[in-house]
Structure formats: structure tokens, C-alpha cells
Amino acid sequence: MKLIKSIAVFSLIGFLSACSHQDEKTIATVGEKQIQQEDFNAFLDLKRVNVKDEKQVNAYLKQYLDREALTTAIEESKVLEQKNIQAELNEFKKEMLIGRYFQTYLKDKVTDEGIRNYYANHAEQFQSKKVNVSHILIRTSKNMSEEERKVKYTRAHEAYSKLKSGASFESVVAEFSEDTVSAKKQGNIGWITEGAIDPVFSKKVFTEMKKDEISEPFQTSFGFHVVKLIEAPAVVTQPFEKVSGDIRHQLRKAAKDAELERLMTSVSIKRM
Template identity: 45%
Template sequence: MRKLAGICLIGACLALAGCEEQDVVATVADKEITKPEVQAHLAFKRVPEGNEKLRERHVDRYLEREALAEAITREDALDDEMVRAELDEFRQELLISRYFEKYLDERITDQAVRNYYGNHIDEYTHRKAHVAHLLIRTNEAMSETERKAKLTTAQEAYSKIMAGEEFDEIVRTYSEDKLSREKGGDLGWIKEGSIDPVLSERAFALEPGEVSTPFETAFGFHVIKLLDAPKDVRQPFDAVKGKIRYQLRSQAKQKELERLRNAVTVQRES
């Protein structure tokens, strides 16, 4: 073990090897370093108990840094108040962070997350319908004459569908929605209420295979077809457990923050 100025090692090997119990492991200047302090440091550094050489090196390093800190303190080169302010800031952040990490891990368990999912299953069950549409776009800058011309185009497309022409072919000819046009207007399975409310209401009111009359939304004039009947779709637990955990942890943290704030009175002097 190397010698350090101002450090007197006292039974460090005994403390590391688990032999005779000693409260003081070393003395740095006039400061006694106790066995619990060293053990806490080793635990913090996650040094395995069975590796005595590694533990001894960590103790050496710990004592050396303690000696350097003492030497620097004696140099009086730093602003003590600023150092204390920074240490106090770190202490506050560490206490708050570690406390809530432990508090939330103990309370928001895997079982708590699963229980919430089971008790709020309706939140994760949605009605979906398989819909296709034809869109003739409009915008606010259009004149009334232009808007009526767009409506006429939509009505023309609808009439051809009603006359027996295939919906997807009419979509490819008329629709101005480039993303869905090449798929025959197929929008996939849409969740009720997740799209334009007018379109959603019309879609979920149709029967499978039925085509709507032209109607207007903020996007333009639509003609829609219900490809498959609406059905209830439940999100699996694995898909939502992360969101549930985050929600429960946020709620629990806020509640505990309020409790802790009310536990201590803060009075500022005028």
C-alpha cells in the first residue's frame, strides 16, 4: 500500500478481509475514516465482496482522494461559499432523485401496472372499421363556383359507382388523395373518433359494402365505402404497459410531492 502524505492507515487490510472489527480504517489529517464509510463507498461503487484486491485498490483510491480534498481545502484557492452552494445543490438533487426512484419502484410494480390494465380495459378497447374513400379536395381559398364544381365531380363519381362501376376503379380515376388512390382508396382500419368527426360518423353508420353519398369535411368532398363491419379491437397489455407505468409513476410522484411539501413548513424572512 502506497504512502500518502498526511494519511495514517489503521487496519485497512483487516477491514477489507473481514477480520478483527475496527471502527476506524484510516486517518486523513485529523479526520477519521470509519469502516461504515468505507463499506458504503464500496457498495456505492458496486465492488464485489469476494474480490479483496479490488476492494483494497478502491479503498486506496478513496483515501487518496480524501487526502487531496483535504490538501486543496487548506490551499484556500476556491470560494468556500460557492463550493458549499454546489455541494448543497447536488445533495438536494441526489436526495430527491434517489428517494423517488426507490419510492416509485416500490409502489408502481409490474402487478400494479397489470391491475390497472385489467380494471380499465375499456380505455384500451376501441371500435374500428375498415374504410375506403374517394376524395375531391377543396380549400378555403376556393370561390363558391370552384367549390360547386368540386361537388359536381364528387357526385359524378358517386353516380358511376351506383351505376355498377367498381369503387376502386372510380377512386383511381377521380380521387385526389394520392396516398390511398393507388390502393383503391383503402384507408385501413380506422378508430372511431380518431379522424374527422363527420367522416367517422358516416363511416360507422354504413353497412358492409355500402357506399355513402358525397359529403364535405375540411379536406374536401368524400365518397366512402365500408369494406368490413366495425369491430372492437383491444390493445394487448404488452403494447400499453409502458404508457400505463409512466402514467401511474407520474401520478404517484405528484401525490407524494404534495405530501412531502406539506410535511415541512417554509417561512421566508422579510
């Protein structure tokens, strides 16, 4: 079935030497539509075609005209609702324009120097207090009766008593702890960040204990803990290399938000 009514292609001889004043030249017709040189040039630029390669240019011209003809044939067939197609094209245009604009706008807005300056001037954002702890956990659940909870507390206190009597922390962990993950590491949880854990636990280890101290049993939402402070709280600064990507993203977002606000306030919106 022949979809193309007529395609008249003008010679591309001289294309390579075409100057800007020739951009309005008609290079082909597809049905009743004239194809302009400037439109085809824009297509070549989009596809990043080497315009010095005449063979490649001609191949892309054929593709361009064939698709133009196919589009024309489909439009004339009236199979598709034109208003729906137009609405979809309009939305695609909006998305493309917004995306391309900000891609271009943000390209040089955030520099390596700017990222380093932000890191240096906002050091507190990249600092956190950490502490290294080990614990023995006797688990509880919210559905436990008071009697069951007392049994759990008694067991936690038994573990604490053994420690006070001279038993090694590692041996008591092996005997009592119900945290199977930390139990494999002699009860060590590792370095934890202040505020990132249960508030009762956080307060205990960050403000109430000293290095090598062992706490009496205390309760959190997880159960009863007996904690040993392995290393006292210390302020840790994340290295620049680890956070530079996050800073870049943050600065680009700030620049985008500011430009978005500027653009939106430059055009009035009136709902009828």
C-alpha cells in the same frame, strides 16, 4: 507539482474481518482530514466492490484517497468560488435524494398482479370503436374561391355518379382520388378510431353508413370525400400485453404523486 501535502495510510490488514464496531476507525489522513472506515465502507458499497477481494479494496482505497487529496488541494487553491460550489452541491444532493428515494419507494409498489387487476377492472379504458373505410378524395384548400370549390365538388359528384352507374370503386379511385397514399391501396384508409379523425368524417362513417354502402360526396377540412364502408364499426379491445407497460407507468405515477403529496404536507414551508 505535488498536490498532496500529506497522506498517511493505515494498514488494511484485518479489514476483511472488520466488524461494525470498527466502522469509526480512522484508516487514513488527507492533510488535516481524518478518513473514517465507515465513510470508505459506504464508498465501497456505492461502487459495489467485493470486499473479500483485498487487492481490489486497496486499489479503490488509493483512488478514494487520491481524489480526496485532489479535492482538498483545489479547495485550498481558492480558484473556485466556494459559495457557488456549495450551492451546486446542495442542488445535486436534493436531486439525488429525491431520485434515490422514489426509486426505492416505488420498487415494489406496482406488481404484475396489480397491473392485471387494473386491466380487468378498467376494461373500457382499453376499448375503442373502429371502422374500416375506403375513400375517394378531391382536395380543397381554405384559399380556394367559391368557383374553384364548386369545380371540385362537381368532380367529386362525377366520381360518385360513376360508382352509382356500376363502375368499380377501385377504378374510380384510380381515376379521381387525389389522396395518393390511399389510392395505392384502392382507396383503403384502413381501420380508423372514432374521434381520431375529422369530426364530420367520423360522424358519417360511424353513425350514418352501413357495410358496403357508398356515401354521396361530403366535405371536410381536407376536401370532398366519397366513402365506402368496408367493415361496420366494431369495438376493439387492446390486448393486455400491448398496454401492460402503460398501466405500470400510470400506477407508478399515481403512487409517486400520492407519496410526493404526503411528504410535502409533512414539512411546513414559511416564506419570510
